[in-house]
Amino acid sequence: QVQLVESGGGLVQPGGSLRLSCAASGVIFSTMGWYRQAPGKQRELVADITRGGSTNYADSVKGRFTISRDNAKNTVYLQMNSLKPEDTAVYYCSVAWMRGRPDYWGQGTQVTVSS
Secondary structure: OOEEEEEOOEEEOOOOOEEEEEEEEOOOOOEEEEEEEOOOOOOEEEEEEEOOOOEEEOOOOOOOEEEEEEOOOOEEEEEEOOOOHHHOEEEEEEEEOEOOEOOEEOOOEEEEEOO
16 A cells, blocks of 8 residues: 655745655655645646656746655655745645656645745
């Protein structure tokens, strides 16, 4: 049974920072990543990373967010800097055998950017 345990969401002011973490139990997947879903919008990819360290970012977060991965701990992180109100969403951790095709999801963690 694969379990993904997320942490790190919360309320932050515009321009602030947050760090999300997601620990996966069970199998080590090829790709780990973060998606987000804002109210009334579709879930979208934020960033993902392969076991070898290849990263992929949404254009809207490039230069502000950094994804990293600790393979020994089977954990993925998302460092979010210069946060904007439009970053407000529920952020979901994902793992996949094939990039772009998530196999499992975390429970989601709320990120709210507001003054």
